[in-house]
Amino acid sequence: MTETPVIEVDRLTKRYGSFTAVEDVSFEIHRGEIFGFLGPNGAGKSTTIRSILDLIRPTSGHCRVLGLDSRRDAVEIHRRIGFLPSDLALYPNLTGRQTLEYLGNLRGGVDWTRVDELTERLAADLSKKVREYSSGNRQKLGIIQALMHRPEAVILDEPITGLDPLVQLEFHSMLREMADAGGTVFLSSHTISEVERVADRVAFIRRGHLIAVERMSELQDKALRRIKLEFAAPVPASAFDGVDGVHEVSVDGPTVTAQFEGSMAPLLTIATAHDVLSVSSASVDLDEIFLEFYRDEVVAAGDDPDEPGERGARAGAPETA
Numbered sequence: 001m002t003e004t005p006v007i008e009v010d011r012l013t014k015r016y017g018s019f020t021a022v023e024d025v026s027f028e029i030h031r032g033e034i035f036g037f038l039g040p041n042g043a044g045k046s047t048t049i050r051s052i053l054d055l056i057r058p059t060s061g062h063c064r065v066l067g068l069d070s071r072r073d074a075v076e077i078h079r080r081i082g083f084l085p086s087d088l089a090l091y092p093n094l095t096g097r098q099t100l101e102y103l104g105n106l107r108g109g110v111d112w113t114r115v116d117e118l119t120e121r122l123a124a125d126l127s128k129k130v131r132e133y134s135s136g137n138r139q140k141l142g143i144i145q146a147l148m149h150r151p152e153a154v155i156l157d158e159p160i161t162g163l164d165p166l167v168q169l170e171f172h173s174m175l176r177e178m179a180d181a182g183g184t185v186f187l188s189s190h191t192i193s194e195v196e197r198v199a200d201r202v203a204f205i206r207r208g209h210l211i212a213v214e215r216m217s218e219l220q221d222k223a224l225r226r227i228k229l230e231f232a233a234p235v236p237a238s239a240f241d242g243v244d245g246v247h248e249v250s251v252d253g254p255t256v257t258a259q260f261e262g263s264m265a266p267l268l269t270i271a272t273a274h275d276v277l278s279v280s281s282a283s284v285d286l287d288e289i290f291l292e293f294y295r296d297e298v299v300a301a302g303d304d305p306d307e308p309g310e311r312g313a314r315a316g317a318p319e320t321a
């Protein structure tokens with residue numbers, strides 16, 4: 001039996017004039033899931049979120065939230081979910097507490113016990129006027145307003161901006177508790193470390209296209225590994241041509257380094273045929289995977305002129321389930 005997805009994006013395309021910000025993006029998020037939505041600046045994250053929430057109208061495609069139509073049922077959706085926008089607009093002359101009272105009353109009242117609990121956990125200060133807030137305190141207020149009515153699902157656009165590391169940890173625990181209790185979290189982010197820490201699945205968006213949706217645990221298993229081989233005598237790089245799963249072979253005298261994925265066995269077969277003295281290997285961390293996905297952007301920024309941007313395709317086609 002398949003449960004109705006909590007958030008469903010179906011072939012979403014958004015054009016601004018002749019510019020396509022998001023093209024043919026589809027994914028589903030299920031109950032109890034923390035879903036990371038990862039991409040560099042301008043990739044299309046906020047455009048996707050705004051379409052889900054009916055804050056902008058898609059050029060084509062549909063979004064559904066809690067089984068409701070984003071356009072037809074926008075009012076009910078907004079009542080039942082929490083949302084932290086990337087550019088939260090607040091009244092500068094209200095205090096934090098007055099702001100929450102105002103926003104809560106739009107939903108029919110404030111659960112101050114819940115507000116106090118969130119305030120304490122995030123070490124927020126609700127007594128000052130919004131115009132006197134630091135950016136971190138402003139962000140805390142944004143998080144509190146998104147969570148204070150105990151929503152079934154929450155959509156968070158870059159939530160940890162400006163938060164110190166301890167508050168980030170506490171905030172991520174809060175998201176995990178929400179998901180464990182059956183809530184759903186959509187978390188847009190630039191940073192793989194945040195997504196790695198907290199998400200169950202992650203979608204990678206680049207230049208308006210969804211390039212992969214991966215389960216975090218599978219992504220970690222899939223991580224490319226780096227191997228260093230010391231030989232008794234120099235071995236040509238061509239000895240490793242066509243070996244399954246091996247990339248980026250580089251030779252420095254009798255030392256060969258390479259990256260590989262999957263089984264190490266084919267690589268070791270070649271190595272042992274050439275009088276190998278030692279083998280060492282280490283996992284490549286997820287930051288490197290992130291860079292693999294976004295290599296074209298890195299090259300465009302002038303960081304690595306060596307490598308053509310082919311390898312983002314390694315992750316395969318987007319998941320459709």
Ligand SMILES: Nc1ncnc2c1ncn2[C@@H]1O[C@H](COP(=O)(O)OP(=O)(O)OP(=O)(O)O)[C@@H](O)[C@H]1O
Pocket residue numbers: 016019020021039040041042043044045046047048086190
């Ligand atoms: N109203 C608009 N008119 C024209 N272009 C727009 C508009 N809004 C967004 N864009 C463009 O659409 C693309 C996607 O923007 P979007 O804000 O969705 O990216 P993002 O992934 O959220 O980026 P960031 O991480 O910087 O917030 C960008 O190139 C942006 O300049």
